[in-house]
Amino acid sequence: MVPGAFNYYRPDTVDDVIGLLGEWGDDARVIAGGHSLIPVMKQRLSDISHLIDLGGVEALKGIIIDGGTVTIGAMTTQHELITNDALASAAPIIREASLQIADPQVRYLGTIGGNVANGDPANDMPGLMQTLGATYHLAGPNGGRTVAARDFYEAAYFTAREDDEILTAVSFAATSGGYAYEKQKRKIGDYATAAAGVLLTMHGGSCSAASVALTNLSDTPVYCTDAVDILVGSSVDDEAVAAAVKAAVDVSDPVADTRGPVDFKKYVAGVIVKKAIESARSRA
Amino acid sequence: MEKMHVKMNVNGKEVDLLTEPRTLLIHALREELGITGPHVGCSSSHCGACTVDMNGMSVKSCTVFAAQANGAEITTIEGLGSPDALHVLQEMFKEHHGLQCGYCTPGMITRAYRLLQENPNPTEEEVRFGIAGNLCRCTGYQNIVKAILEAAAKMNEIKESA
Numbered sequence: 332m333v334p335g336a337f338n339y340y341r342p343d344t345v346d347d348v349i350g351l352l353g354e355w356g357d358d359a360r361v362i363a364g365g366h367s368l369i370p371v372m373k374q375r376l377s378d379i380s381h382l383i384d385l386g387g388v389e390a391l392k393g394i395i396i397d398g399g400t401v402t403i404g405a406m407t408t409q410h411e412l413i414t415n416d417a418l419a420s421a422a423p424i425i426r427e428a429s430l431q432i433a434d435p436q437v438r439y440l441g442t443i444g445g446n447v448a449n450g451d452p453a454n455d456m457p458g459l460m461q462t463l464g465a466t467y468h469l470a471g472p473n474g475g476r477t478v479a480a481r482d483f484y485e486a487a488y489f490t491a492r493e494d495d496e497i498l499t500a501v502s503f504a505a506t507s508g509g510y511a512y513e514k515q516k517r518k519i520g521d522y523a524t525a526a527a528g529v530l531l532t533m534h535g536g537s538c539s540a541a542s543v544a545l546t547n548l549s550d551t552p553v554y555c556t557d558a559v560d561i562l563v564g565s566s567v568d569d570e571a572v573a574a575a576v577k578a579a580v581d582v583s584d585p586v587a588d589t590r591g592p593v594d595f596k597k598y599v600a601g602v603i604v605k606k607a608i609e610s611a612r613s614r615a
Numbered sequence: 616m617e618k619m620h621v622k623m624n625v626n627g628k629e630v631d632l633l634t635e636p637r638t639l640l641i642h643a644l645r646e647e648l649g650i651t652g653p654h655v656g657c658s659s660s661h662c663g664a665c666t667v668d669m670n671g672m673s674v675k676s677c678t679v680f681a682a683q684a685n686g687a688e689i690t691t692i693e694g695l696g697s698p699d700a701l702h703v704l705q706e707m708f709k710e711h712h713g714l715q716c717g718y719c720t721p722g723m724i725t726r727a728y729r730l731l732q733e734n735p736n737p738t739e740e741e742v743r744f745g746i747a748g749n750l751c752r753c754t755g756y757q758n759i760v761k762a763i764l765e766a767a768a769k770m771n772e773i774k775e776s777a
C-alpha cells in the first residue's frame with residue numbers, strides 16, 4: 332500500500348506552518364506522528380497534495396510543569412509522556428492512560444497533539460483531556476486562542492479547530508487525589524471497546540471533587556456531568572458508585588461495530604466506569 | 616511532485632537517496648538500498664515485521680515516510696549482527712528456538728534490542744509488554760520471551776566482565 336503523491340514540507344516554526352496552510356488550504360494537511368494519518372493515506376481515503384511535517388518545529392515539543400499548571404507541547408510523544416517522571420508526579424493518570432495506547436513502536440512516534448486534534452472518538456487522549464478539564468491551545472493566521480477540551484469536539488473528526496489552525500499545546504492543572512484510566516480492548520494495539528478516566532478527591536470521608544469521562548462510547552468523548560454530581564458530596568460508597576455508573580452509561584451513545592453490539596458496549600462501559608471509580612477511590 | 620534528497624545513516628553508513636516524498640521508509644530500505652532484513656508483513660502498522668531502530672526508537676517503517684527519516688540514524692537487523700558474528704540476541708533466538716518460519720524475527724530482534732537498551736534487566740512481564748507490537752504466528756512467543764531474557768542475562772554478564 333502506497334499513498335498518492337504529495338509535496339512535502341518540513342518548516343521550523345509555527346508561523347511557517349500557518350503560512351503553508353494558508354497557501355494550500357484544503358489540499359494541505361499537517362502530519363505529527365503519522366500513525367493515524369499515514370494508514371488513511373495508504374488506503375487512499377484522504378486526498379492530500381501538500382503534507383506539512385511538524386517534526387521540525389521545536390516549539391511544539393516538551394513538557395513544562397510550572398507551579399500547578401502542566402503544559403504539554405503538541406509534538407510530545409506518548410513515549411515521552413510515559414517516561415517523564417515529573418509528569419508522572421504532577422498527573423499520574425497521563426502515564427496510566429498512555430501505557431494503554433497502541434503498542435511500543437506506535438508510542439515512540441504517536442503524539443498527544445495528533446491524538447487529541449484528529450477528532451477520532453476512538454483515541455484515548457480526548458477522553459483523558461475531558462477528565463482533566465484541559466485547555467487546548469490553537470495557533471492560526473490571526474494569532475493564538477484557547478478552547479476548553481470539553482467544548483472542542485463536535486462530532487467524529489469535527490472539532491472547534493479551523494482548517495487554517497493547528498493545535499500547539501494542551502494544558503491542565505496538576506492533579507491530586509485518586510485517579511484511574513481503565514480501558515477494555517480486544518488485544519494490544521486495539522482501540523477501546525470502552526474506556527473511562529476518573530479523578531477523585533476525598534476530604535474527611537466525603538468526595539470534594541470528581542471528574543468522569545468516557546472514550547469511544549459516542550461520536551465524541553463524553554464528560555459525565557451527572558455522574559460527577561452524584562459522586563461529589565457522597566462518601567463514594569457502593570450506592571453512590573452504582574448511581575454514578577448508571578448516570579455515565581446513560582449518557583453513552585455507542586454504535587455497533589466489530590467490537591460488539593450496542594447493548595454489549597453499554598454493559599462493558601458500566602464495568603469499566605465502575606472499575607475506574609473504585610480504582611480512583613482506592614488511591615484517593 | 617518533485618523528488619527529494621533523503622540523507623540517512625543506515626547501519627553506520629551515510630546514504631543519500633533521491634526519492635518521492637511518498638516513499639515509505641520500509642520501501643526505501645528494501646527496494647532502494649537493498650536492505651531486506653526488515654520485512655513487509657501487514658503494511659498497516661500492526662505486525663511489527665518492518666521494525667527498525669530510528670534515532671534510538673523502535674519504529675514500524677511501513678508507517679514512516681522516508682522523508683520523515685531525513686537526517687536520522689537507522690539500525691536494521693543487518694546492523695546488529697552478521698552471519699559470522701551474531702548479536703547475542705540472534706544467538707539466543709537460535710539456541711532457544713525463538714523462531715520457526717523466521718518472518719517476524721528481524722523485527723522482533725530489532726525491537727528486543729531497543730527494549731534491552733532501555734531496560735537491561737526486564738521481568739518476563741516487561742518483555743511481553745515490550746514486544747507487544749510484534750506479532751509471531753508460529754512460536755506462541757514462549758521461546759521468544761525465553762531468548763530475550765537469556766540475552767539480557769548474557770549481555771549483563773559481558774558488561775560486568777568488561
